Amino acid sequence: MSIRHPQINLSRRGLLRFGAGAIGTGVLTVGLSSNLLAAEKKAPAAPAEDDINPDKALQELLDGNDRFVKAKRRNPHQTRSRLVEVAKGQKPFASILGCADSRVPSEIVFDQGLGDLFVCRVAGNIATPEEIGSLEFGSLILGAKVIMVVGHERCGAVSAAIKGGEVPGQIGSLIEAIKPSVESSKDQSGDKIENACKANVLAQIEKLKSSKVLSELIKAEKLKIVGGYYDLDTGRISIVD
Secondary structure, eight states: OOOOOOOOSSOHHHHHHIIIIISSTTSOSSOOOHHHHHHHHHSOOOOOSSOOOHHHHHHHHHHHHHHHHTTOOOOTTOSHHHHHHHHTOOOOSEEEEEOOOTTOOHHHHTTOOTTTEEEEEOTTOOOOHHHHHHHHHHHHTSOOOEEEEEEETTOHHHHHHHHOSOOOTTHHHHHHHHHHHHHHHTTSSSOHHHHHHHHHHHHHHHHHHTOHHHHHHHHTTSOEEEEEEEOTTTOOEEEEO
């Protein structure tokens, strides 16, 4: 199924006024660089043919995952012509904040293609300032209508946070970000890793919603943020709420 994704309702000129309060006072404390804006102007995406709202965007993700699970992938937007099309500009319909785990490649498990998904991956799918900034860009500038935070079964980062102990290098920064979710889920019945993983997904959603940029888009009904949990054994994504 081919989906064309609409440009965000803000015009480029409107975007320049954004920092002065076009959407919400104080939403951006610093303006986007002129080079970045110039690059976007030089590479406009193809005009949208179909309107897509946050609910439709989420359903497209879930439908794509259902095709993946049932081994009925369509492998959309993976042709040479699509490559040429998106070289001129991108308008992904959805963003994914996922774990860096090699077993959970977003475009494959959601059955999407070139230019469809704006993907940020980091061990433990944590919302660092850099990840939040990237997702703000994906939603505000590129027009993604849904952000899904995807945790997964038997996550190594979550397991390490549960086990505790000393870890080398910067790995500890990941563990510290996940520890609050381990603590909040410790009294739940069932699998400790799964419980902590789902609690971590919800915690990262709250971090994203604390972004003024994203919260304003949510209020305007231009964005939805949801959680997902990936089953490594089946490939199924279930909604976490």
